[in-house]
Amino acid sequence: MDRIAFEGLGKRYHDQWALRGVNARFVEGEVVMVIGPNGSGKTTLIKCLLGLVKATEGAIQVNGALVGNDPLYRAAIGYMPQYAEFPRELTVDQLLRMMNDIRDARSGSTDDRLIKLLGVDALLDKRIITLSGGMRQKVSAVLAFRYRPDILVLDEPTAGLDPVSATKLLDAVVQAKRNGATVLITSHIMEEVQRLGDRVAYLQDGRLRFALPPETITEVTGEPSLALALPKYLAQLPPAHVESL
Amino acid sequence: MWKVYKYTLLDLARNRFALGYALLLLLVSVGLFMLESDNTKALISLTQVVLALVPLLALIFTIIYFYNQYEFTVLLAVQPLRRQSITRAQFLAIGTALLVSFLFGVGFPVVAYAPSPIGWTLLLTGAALTLVFCALGMFIAVGQRDRAKAVGIGLATWVFMVLVYDSLLLWLMFSFSDRPIEPVIVPLAALNPIDLSRILVMLKVDLAALLGYTGAVYQKFFGGAGGMLVSFVALLLWMLLPAWGAVRTFARKDL
Numbered sequence: 001m002d003r004i005a006f007e008g009l010g011k012r013y014h015d016q017w018a019l020r021g022v023n024a025r026f027v028e029g030e031v032v033m034v035i036g037p038n039g040s041g042k043t044t045l046i047k048c049l050l051g052l053v054k055a056t057e058g059a060i061q062v063n064g065a066l067v068g069n070d071p072l073y074r075a076a077i078g079y080m081p082q083y084a085e086f087p088r089e090l091t092v093d094q095l096l097r098m099m100n101d102i103r104d105a106r107s108g109s110t111d112d113r114l115i116k117l118l119g120v121d122a123l124l125d126k127r128i129i130t131l132s133g134g135m136r137q138k139v140s141a142v143l144a145f146r147y148r149p150d151i152l153v154l155d156e157p158t159a160g161l162d163p164v165s166a167t168k169l170l171d172a173v174v175q176a177k178r179n180g181a182t183v184l185i186t187s188h189i190m191e192e193v194q195r196l197g198d199r200v201a202y203l204q205d206g207r208l209r210f211a212l213p214p215e216t217i218t219e220v221t222g223e224p225s226l227a228l229a230l231p232k233y234l235a236q237l238p239p240a241h242v243e244s245l
Numbered sequence: 246m247w248k249v250y251k252y253t254l255l256d257l258a259r260n261r262f263a264l265g266y267a268l269l270l271l272l273v274s275v276g277l278f279m280l281e282s283d284n285t286k287a288l289i290s291l292t293q294v295v296l297a298l299v300p301l302l303a304l305i306f307t308i309i310y311f312y313n314q315y316e317f318t319v320l321l322a323v324q325p326l327r328r329q330s331i332t333r334a335q336f337l338a339i340g341t342a343l344l345v346s347f348l349f350g351v352g353f354p355v356v357a358y359a360p361s362p363i364g365w366t367l368l369l370t371g372a373a374l375t376l377v378f379c380a381l382g383m384f385i386a387v388g389q390r391d392r393a394k395a396v397g398i399g400l401a402t403w404v405f406m407v408l409v410y411d412s413l414l415l416w417l418m419f420s421f422s423d424r425p426i427e428p429v430i431v432p433l434a435a436l437n438p439i440d441l442s443r444i445l446v447m448l449k450v451d452l453a454a455l456l457g458y459t460g461a462v463y464q465k466f467f468g469g470a471g472g473m474l475v476s477f478v479a480l481l482l483w484m485l486l487p488a489w490g491a492v493r494t495f496a497r498k499d500l
Contacts, residue, residue, distance in 0.1 A: 047500070050323045054497075071327055072325050075325040079320070079323045085313075085317050086320075087256035087314065087317060088256065089255075089257075089258075089259035090252060090256050098249075101248040101251075102249070102325075103324065
């Protein structure tokens with residue numbers, strides 16, 4: 001069964017299409033790296049999936065069910081935004097308890113490994129206002145992974161993290177994938193994209209140009225790395241080429 | 246909704262602005278009561294301060310708090326929660342925090358120095374204005390993407406209601422003084438929550454002449470319990486309509 005299915009998805013802001021005719025299916029245990037130039041529609045695609053923006057046309061299915069007005073489908077999703085902001089006067093522990101309450105998580109049902117792995121256990125008594133941007137990102141990562149979601153949506157997850165924490169986070173992504181999660185990651189770091197991605201979904205001008213394994217792109221172009229292969233591969237594509245996925 | 250309310254309130258309980266607001270009101274209230282030997286006169290002065298200060302600070306605080314929480318609100322909107330419940334919870338939490346600050350800053354001094362019908366009316370209208378302008382602040386903030394623009398609209402709303410509206414009413418009354426304008430002026434006065442609150446206190450103080458022509462007209466028409474009821478219903482509508490608008494707008498908005 002498809003975890004996520006986009007069917008003719010389109011989003012228009014005023015008279016400008018931010019996303020148009022996106023058809024794609026992502027299955028369980030798959031890491032999809034969503035890449036593309038600025039303004040290509042990556043954020044809009046993710047926001048459509050998260051229910052933050054309403055699609056102008058098309059449909060989205062999550063775990064086989066059409067996404068509508070019922071917010072309960074989002075219980076299957078963990079989201080880590082690019083910039084994390086939380087109520088400034090709460091402690092990290094209070095924030096975690098708040099999310100537990102919202103998610104109706106029972107004691108022991110959560111995955112707390114990242115709390116120790118990223119050193120968030122040392123921050124539990126600290127108020128959010130005293131945390132650095134990187135520390136907030138770690139808390140944000142914990143919240144995304146904590147409820148063992150079927151789908152993880154990570155927006156530039158390693159931006160603002162120190163190298164060691166970034167590596168630990170990416171290891172957690174691999175672990176989540178092994179446990180069957182479908183992971184959508186936006187990233188501009190090609191090493192990350194090549195290392196993690198089972199498929200690379202490339203968006204341009206609001207259209208999904210392709211969603212292929214990174215190895216396919218490197219093999220077709222004969223380049224050793226995705227960073228070198230991608231521009232070559234794009235140059236080979238006809239301007240209006242849109243893969244049917 | 247109550248889960249979000251509880252933790253938002255916990256966050257607001259430690260908010261420095263909310264604490265500062267309570268202390269400022271306490272300082273002003275106690276100062277006025279200590280400076281003025283006649284408690285009724287002190288209450289009238291306090292009424293003028295409350296009618297100007299409370300709407301302004303409730304409006305601006307709500308707008309700024311909403312923007313400060315925006316990224317987290319987006320994160321909440323990604324949880325299995327209805328958006329309506331998020332906005333309702335935030336409105337109720339901000340309203341509760343501002344109400345507690347108001348009751349601490351103005352309520353304690355009024356109870357201590359002037360526990361009279363005028364004092365109770367001032368507390369009641371001040372509390373109503375707090376919620377009205379909190380609702381207006383939510384409505385403005387939810388509808389605008391830009392924080393500076395939202396604050397600007399908030400300030401313009403406040404200036405309009407505190408200064409411009411009364412001037413317009415006076416101009417209208419003087420311009421049409423040779424005609425029976427009262428039936429028009431009364432509902433027009435009810436369109437401004439600050440005027441309404443002023444009238445409610447004025448009805449208790451019986452100092453219509455000091456409180457403007459609008460108040461005098463209102464007293465003539467609604468001197469009794471009926472007038473109070475109509476005024477409170479109008480204030481309730483002033484609170485509920487923007488709050489409903491904020492909830493509805495946020496539910497449909499692209500975040």
